[in-house]
Amino acid sequence: MAVALSSGAVSLSLSEVGRALLDTLFDRGNSQGAVIIGQIRLPRVLLAAVMGATLAMSGAAMQGLFRNPLADPSLIGVTAGASLGAALVIVTGGSLLQGYMGLTLVSAGAFVGGVIAVLFVYRLATSANGTSVATMLLAGIAITAFAGATGSLLEFFADNDMLRRISLWKMGGLDGANYPRLLLASIVSGAMLVLLPRYAGALNALLLGESEARHLGINVDSVKVALITWVAIGVGTSVAMVGTIAFVGLVVPHIVRMLAGPDHRYLLPASALAGALLLVVADTLARVLVAPTELPVGVITAIIGVPFFISLLRNRHHYGLQS
Amino acid sequence: MGCSRELIAAVSILQLRHVSAAPWGPALLDDINISLEPGAILGLAGPNGAGKSSLLRLIAGDINSNGGELTLAGRPLSHWTPQQRALRLAFLPQMSLLSFPYTVEEVVLLGRTPHASGNETDRVILEQVLELTDTLDLRHRLYTQLSGGERQRTQLARVFTQIWGEDSLAGKLLLLDEPTSALDLAHQQQILSTVQLLARRGCAVVLAIHDLNLAASIADTVLVLDCGRQVALGSPQQVFTQSLFKEVFQVDVIVSSHPQQGFPLIIPQRSNL
Numbered sequence: 402m403a404v405a406l407s408s409g410a411v412s413l414s415l416s417e418v419g420r421a422l423l424d425t426l427f428d429r430g431n432s433q434g435a436v437i438i439g440q441i442r443l444p445r446v447l448l449a450a451v452m453g454a455t456l457a458m459s460g461a462a463m464q465g466l467f468r469n470p471l472a473d474p475s476l477i478g479v480t481a482g483a484s485l486g487a488a489l490v491i492v493t494g495g496s497l498l499q500g501y502m503g504l505t506l507v508s509a510g511a512f513v514g515g516v517i518a519v520l521f522v523y524r525l526a527t528s529a530n531g532t533s534v535a536t537m538l539l540a541g542i543a544i545t546a547f548a549g550a551t552g553s554l555l556e557f558f559a560d561n562d563m564l565r566r567i568s569l570w571k572m573g574g575l576d577g578a579n580y581p582r583l584l585l586a587s588i589v590s591g592a593m594l595v596l597l598p599r600y601a602g603a604l605n606a607l608l609l610g611e612s613e614a615r616h617l618g619i620n621v622d623s624v625k626v627a628l629i630t631w632v633a634i635g636v637g638t639s640v641a642m643v644g645t646i647a648f649v650g651l652v653v654p655h656i657v658r659m660l661a662g663p664d665h666r667y668l669l670p671a672s673a674l675a676g677a678l679l680l681v682v683a684d685t686l687a688r689v690l691v692a693p694t695e696l697p698v699g700v701i702t703a704i705i706g707v708p709f710f711i712s713l714l715r716n717r718h719h720y721g722l723q724s
Numbered sequence: 725m726g727c728s729r730e731l732i733a734a735v736s737i738l739q740l741r742h743v744s745a746a747p748w749g750p751a752l753l754d755d756i757n758i759s760l761e762p763g764a765i766l767g768l769a770g771p772n773g774a775g776k777s778s779l780l781r782l783i784a785g786d787i788n789s790n791g792g793e794l795t796l797a798g799r800p801l802s803h804w805t806p807q808q809r810a811l812r813l814a815f816l817p818q819m820s821l822l823s824f825p826y827t828v829e830e831v832v833l834l835g836r837t838p839h840a841s842g843n844e845t846d847r848v849i850l851e852q853v854l855e856l857t858d859t860l861d862l863r864h865r866l867y868t869q870l871s872g873g874e875r876q877r878t879q880l881a882r883v884f885t886q887i888w889g890e891d892s893l894a895g896k897l898l899l900l901d902e903p904t905s906a907l908d909l910a911h912q913q914q915i916l917s918t919v920q921l922l923a924r925r926g927c928a929v930v931l932a933i934h935d936l937n938l939a940a941s942i943a944d945t946v947l948v949l950d951c952g953r954q955v956a957l958g959s960p961q962q963v964f965t966q967s968l969f970k971e972v973f974q975v976d977v978i979v980s981s982h983p984q985q986g987f988p989l990i991i992p993q994r995s996n997l
Contacts (some may be wrong), residue, residue, distance in 0.1 A: 468821065606837050609882075610821040612786050617886070618810025618838030663824040 424442035441446075445578035449684040451590045452575075452639045453649055457676020458593050459632040459639075459666050460650030461657070465604035465626050467534055470658065473651040474636040477541045477629065479519035481548035483640035486514020488555045488567050507570065508641035515637035518544050523629060534625075536609070570644045572697030575684050583641055587636045593631055594673055600624055601665035608663060646699045648706025649676050655713060679705075734799040736761050737897050737928045738783065743792035745782050752778040753952045756792070760928045762894040764918065767943030767960075768932040774949040776932035777818060780899045783930065784815040797895055810838035814886035815899040820879055822867055824986055828862045829854075829877050835885030849888045856918045857881040858911060872906040880915060887927060901932050916942050940964060940987045942981030948972060965989045 418438060459474040469478070475481065490510030522544050526537035556564055603624045604612040615621050639646070653676045654668060663668045683701040690696055729948045738760040745753040753775050760766055768776040781787050782794070785801055794801045796812065804812075814835070822831070832853060836846045842946060853861045857877045862870065867878060880903055887896045900919070904912040912935075923929050933939045939946060939958040948956040948963055950972045967978045968991070982991040 406808075468823070470824065486840050602837055606822045606834055608822060608826070609831075609834060610817070612784075612817065613815075613820075615786070615806055615836065616784060616810060616813070616815045618807040662830070663826055664830060697860075 428651075441578075444580055444583045445575050445684065446681055448578040448583050448586055448642065449575050449680045450642050451583070452587045452646070453653075453676040453678070453680025454673035455586070455590045455593060455635045455639050455676075456646060456649040456680070457653035457672040458597055458669055459635045459656035461665070461672040461674075462600070462604065462628050462632055463650070465607060465665055465668075466625065467538060468608055468610070469538075470652070470655060472538075473630055475545070475645075475650070475651065478522045478544035478548070478634070478644050479515040479633055479636040481545035481552075482518020482521075483511040483515035483637055484550050484571055484645060485548040485555075486517075487511040487570055487644075488552050488559075489571070490516070491563050491566050492555045504627055512637045512641040514548075516633050518548065518630065519633040519637075526589050536636055550692055568696065572644065572699045572705060574687075574695070574697050574699070575643050576695060577642070586638060586642050589635060590673075593635050594670070597628075598666065598669050599629060600628060601669055604628075604665040605663075642697060644697075646680070646702045649679060649702055652710055652713075653679060653707045655710075658700060659713075737797055737895060738930070739793070739795045739798075740783075741790045741793040743782070743794050745778065745787055745789045745791075745925060747787045747790075751952055752787075753782060753789075756954050758947060760897075760930065762926045762928055763923050765923050765929045765931070765943050767939040767946045768930065768949060769939055769946055769953075770934055770949035773951075775900050775952040777950055778952070779949065780815065780901050780930065780932055781817075783897075784813065784899055785797075785809065794828045796897065799926065807838055810886070812887075812895060813897045813899065814883040816879055816903055817885045818901040818905075820875065825868050826864045827864055828859055828867060828870070828881075831878050832859070832868050832885050834883040835888075838886070848887055853881045853884045853888060856884065856914075856921075858914060871893065873908060873911065876906045877902070877911060877915070880918075884918065884922070887922070893922060893925045896927045898922060898927055898929045899931075900929065902934065903931060904933065904935065904938060912938065936964065936990050938988070941982070943984070948950060960988050 411538055425479065460472075461687045464470055464472045465474075465477065469687075486488050487507050487510050490507045496508055522537055522540045526533050527539040543700055552567075556567060559567065603614065603619045604620075605623070606617045606619050606625070608616075636650070654672045657675055661671055679702070680698070683700045683705060687696045687698040687701045732745045736759045738758070740758045741755050743753065743756045743996060744751060756779065757868050758766065761990060768779060770776055770925075777785065781799075782789055783796075785804075787801075790953070796804060796809070801809075826834075829850065832850055833846060836849070839846070848942065850859065859877050859879050860882050862878065865874075867875065870878065880900075883898065883900070887893060887898055889896075898919070904915055905920075907915060916938065919929055920929070931939075931943070945958065946956070946960050948968065955972055956968060964976060964979055966979055969979075969989055974994040976995070978991045980991060981987065982989050
């Protein structure tokens with residue numbers, strides 16, 4: 402955290418960071434350091450930590466619910482729906498897009514898009530016999546494809562400036578960090594951190610299979626609704642705040658499971674911690690690698706994540722995962 | 725508590741009256757009538773697709789009946805919450821989908837999910853059940869790296885753990901779908917002895933089993949199903965006759981009896997093609 406705070410386009414020593422933090426905390430002084438740390442880096446690093454935790458917990462919950470260690474929050478259509486919502490606002494919003502207000506409108510569009518996509522996928526997969534997880538997976542793929550195609554159509558009609566904003570937004574970035582966003586993200590993340598572990602026992606039983614979980618006394622349908630709702634809110638918020646950030650929700654729970662086993666009582670909080678760490682590191686790299694400009698953080702997580710994921714796939718027998 | 729237990733002992737733990745089920749259109753089960761007392765072992769027999777697994781899943785609440793009356797301890801099955809039912813009824817399905825690297829111990833302890841008996845009690849039960857299923861040596865192995873028979877013993881240990889208790893097991897019901905299909909001879913006998921032990925302590929058991937000699941050796945009542953219908957119900961001696969095998973299984977058999985224990989022995993006669 403401290404290293405993340407001290408590195409950036411303007412390099413500050415750790416003691417300067419400490420002094421600046423104190424200045425910010427007690428609301429005194431407007432030294433350059435205090436401004437950089439208090440107004441720019443602190444909210445950004447905290448937002449990275451909070452969103453990383455949210456994404457990783459969402460991923461852990463989805464992998465448990467779908468009984469598939471390769472599942473990802475984007476599987477149920479949240480990410481694609483949110484991207485479409487954001488693109489829609491960018492393209493149609495026109496002059497409304499200026500400044501701070503515009504950014505929140507895009508975020509709202511993303512959140513609404515993500516939630517609508519999940520609702521749609523959920524309705525498709527739910528019949529009188531309950532919700533089929535397999536159907537949900539397929540419906541998620543269909544919605545993702547549809548949202549992708551519609552997004553491309555929008556991009557086709559977009560002008561150059563919109564196009565660049567859409568593609569930057571898709572790559573994800575934490576540069577929009579500020580305290581109101583951080584507050585909102587922390588509320589969502591905090592709620593997930595408190596509530597999701599309550600479903601740890603249910604998720605553990607669900608790994609045996611849905612009917613087995615039911616025979617162990619789990620009310621499977623209500624657990625499903627609760628988890629899908631929280632993942633939709635969590636991922637929707639994160640896409641709204643920081644764009645699409647790939648692989649955190651997929652790789653982090655996977656690594657934690659390899660180290661600590663599949664027991665969700667440990668998996669959920671440990672994933673939150675590891676996800677926070679990964680995103681802070683990735684964002685720090687994004688800021689310093691090509692300073693004074695920045696790389697999109699989604700690109701960094703993907704670049705770290707993909708080789709790791711491939712090595713995981715190659716060694717899956719080693720970790721007791723089935724082929 | 726003591727009073728309610730006597731009440732449970734008086735009421736049959738499981739009762740089906742004219743129960744039918746057709747969850748996907750065609751009838752899977754038609755007019756099934758059984759009544760099970762605490763400690764009874766009911767064996768389900770019949771050719772492939774006769775409805776043995778369907779009947780077990782019906783009793784476990786996986787599929788709904790659409791006719792007749794199905795009660796668990798005197799109360800309609802649909803009136804039980806999943807949690808209440810899980811304290812009474814454990815079900816071993818034919819196949820397991822588990823593909824996450826849990827250790828054997830973790831899988832077995834999942835059987836305690838519905839209970840709030842505390843970690844200490846759960847560990848004691850774990851030790852006893854691991855011993856009875858010969859899975860002590862496997863306890864720290866990953867489930868995903870086990871052989872078929874070892875997995876089956878682990879899953880058996882899990883369902884035994886779910887209904888295990890210090891005192892009487894009257895009022896509990898164990899449903900086993902092909903519990904011995906992947907087991908070697910020694911483990912088959914060991915598992916069946918454990919089932920008998922549970923039954924002696926009051927647990928009622930329903931098991932579907934293809935090996936009819938095993939069925940005859942353990943069940944005190946056998947229900948023969950054919951195309952979802954109840955063809956015969958009675959003791960193994962009454963039910964396993966040459967004509968039944970000809971009619972239901974289309975096989976010629978010699979029905980003998982076990983030289984020491986007296987239960988029927990079924991010896992198939994193979995016709996040359």
